[in-house]
Amino acid sequence: MEKINISHTDLEVSRINFGGNVFGWTLDEKQSFEILDAFVEAGFNFIDTADTYSWWVNGVGGQSETIIGKWIKARGNRDQIVLATKVGSETKEHPKDISKKHILKSVDESLQRLQTDHIDLYYTHFDDDITPVEETLSAYDEIIKAGKVRYIAASNISPERLIESFKVSKENNLPKYVALQPHYNLLERDDYETKYANIVEEYSLSVMTYFSLASGFLTGKYRTEDDLNKSVRGNSVKQYLNAKGLRIINALDIISEKYNTTPATVSLAWLMAQPHIAAPIVSATSQSQLQTLFDAPKLNLDAEDLEILAIANK
Template identity: 55%
Template sequence: MKKKKFGNSNLETNPIIFGGNVFGWTLDEKESFKILDELFEKGYRTIDTADVYSRWAEGNEGGESEAIIGKWMKERGIRDQIGLHTKVGSDMGQGHKDISKSYILKAVEDSLKRLQTDYIDLYYTHWDDDKTKVEETLGAYQQLIESGKVNHIGASNLSPQRLLESLDAHKVHELPKYEVFQQQYNLVERNDFEGEIKEICEQNGVGVATYFSLASGFLTGKYRKEEDFEGKKRKGFVEKYLNRQGLAILDALDKIAEEHQVTNAAVALAWIMNRPGVTAPIASATKSSHIEAFDEAIQLQLSEDEMNKLNEVSKK
């Protein structure tokens, strides 16, 4: 499987990144191992997780996703074949977000222990705490890079101003650079990325990974009326998309998918993969058919007319 480079860095990724938020949440350990084995066999070796995953599941404390991935890599003996991405700074039960140096240096040790590894390929600032100076945060990452515990750093969900401040601090103070920016982006949520963030990333050679690439499953087409998501764990994420525009987007996906004999998910992912400024979408899977949609997306060639149709129907 052909790899892509994030921005101007030497960090490579599969054309689709697997989102590990499902591990310990909608998939238990045994089910997670099955999906991970299938991904590995098909050549998907880039995995995105976070220390906070899957704290929101009943009975969980956070770190469950990292622990499952770590155990799987250890048992299979394949750590050196995995592009491992995780994050720091989200609320792990302490009641607030934190990207101070002291917090990062402690949190990374917890993540490394759960992941059963001595290094992380890409370490993200998950959320901004809106108070720590960017120089302090980047200084923590510099220490981790120099010690070999982290290879590259990225950021997620920063405001345009804070992202620019961080990139300026890299240039002025010779601190590590955010090589990747992670932002919500899909056919029903375009505004967070398109605009200032996209421009900043392009101008500074920063790669982009998109999360909620399938809008929590809405773009697969399985949620078309209210009863479809009643009692489902993703209800709170998808019910807001059940409106006139959301249904129009699904209709466009239906027609293009039928034309190419692929799934709606494949079309939605292929659209992102062909959008300017995007390196790779992050997507999750809970069954084999979902992974098959990844293969379809990578092979799918959308025409200019099809891209224009999707662009138009999803425009706010």
Template identity: 55%
Template sequence: MKYKKLGNTSLETAPIVFGGNVFGWTLDEKKSYKMLDELYEKGFTTIDTADVYSRWAPGNTGGESEIILGKWMKDRGVRDKINLATKVGSSMQENAPKDISREHILKASEDSLKRLQTDYIDLYYTHWDDDKTPVEETLQTYQQLIQDGKVRYIGASNLSAERLQASLKAAEEENLPKYEVFQPEYSLMSRRKFEEKIREICEKNELSVLSYFSLASGFLTGKYQRIEDVKGTDREMFLKDYFNEGGKMVLDAIWEIANEHMVSEAAISLAWIMQRPGITAPIASATKKAHLKSFFEAIDIELTKEQMKRLNEASAWKEDLL
């Protein structure tokens, strides 16, 4: 498996990053251990999580994903073999405002380190922008964490093009740490925000791009065909807006091309992202060992120009992008 470098860092990742939002949500601790063992054995050693994962699950308060991942790394003795990414900016309190102030980052980073049972975080993301903290304050705080050895590199997710550009400018002009990775929502169901402005900024500044919701919360696996399929489930809030004519067009195109390659629909959805300009790797999750098959299918196949065109046109129908 060919690994890819992340930005101007010493970190490398497999062609697909595993999303740890399922730990403590759709996978309990025992099942999470099994999945992590399988991932590690197969070479998927970049794990993406966040301090608030999996707060939305019934009975959870946040931090469950980090706790499980931390216990697993300690039990298996593999911390130095894992590229560990987590995030800051959200609150453990429901409906609380986003916060990337110095005070919040310093407190949240200590809490994450304790839950993860580690002395350092390989890649620390600004998860969400609060649209008020000066970008210099946020970067200066990261600078302190890097100098203290608690963070190696930093990344950003969900920043507007304007705030991302301002952060990169401040880093250059004031000799502050630079975001090396950007994490946007990006899939066949969500293209516009990344493609309009942010992709160009990332390319010009040599930021690696790791896309989240790459399978649109499972919609692009073809598992869910009707809104009734997700009614009353944990995924309803993520999927309810996809069941329209645009979503059907995307699913139809994926299904046709999956049959042409004799692979899963998830594999086609991931392969499309992997072949899109400006993308380093998609982030994807799995809840069963069998689901990992689609990861290898995606890595092994090469979509033709004609197949990419079909997928581009089907997904562009939804967001008016070609």
């Protein structure tokens, strides 16, 4: 199984990052254990979650971390897993918050749910745009020195605040972000490529993309409005049922037929072919979906494939 080092760290991760948002939402505890077992048995080791997953179920969250924690304890495999979680998200209970007080409280709650003494990669999930960057980074400094967190990363932060964080880190000898988790996929490219790619290049960040399959649209199962009823995510992909979206699906069909694989596998392979993309975040709720994930790192798209996808994206 090919693995890659997250920049500026000794964390060696598989090239697929399993998205734990499904745990406690579309998968119950037993089903979650089965999916996690299959994921690690196939040689993968990178799991992503957040303190608020799945808040949309009960308005609070914590279900995903709790299930992962129970699984890790039951399997006794913490040393085999690279575990990422997040802080700062908004729920019905509280607004976005990356203050020192909130971080120090939240990290302990996550550790308790995850039943571990450390988090490998801790993300600023959302920026509250209020807390001084130095306050947030000093909180991370404290929990890193306490051994609760190994490295920090960023997700939904503006380019300006992200750049400021690197400046403050350098000037004050505070921890710096080693990775970025942006919204990026074959269909939605502009925001990342125009606003963040240069920052990623300058600071040599590893990138773990979210919505890697555009909420499932890039699997190819949504081709008409009638298809929107196929899953709980159907309404999320309605926006992609347009000329551009269908051009990309057609291009994925051509390439997946060439390699006897699926549009989802091709979409993930395309992401992994892009600069600095370490491990796309993607979920699965069945063994067949897992196989789609497992096949992606094995697929090397050629120049012709990439050109077909580039033309479809215009």
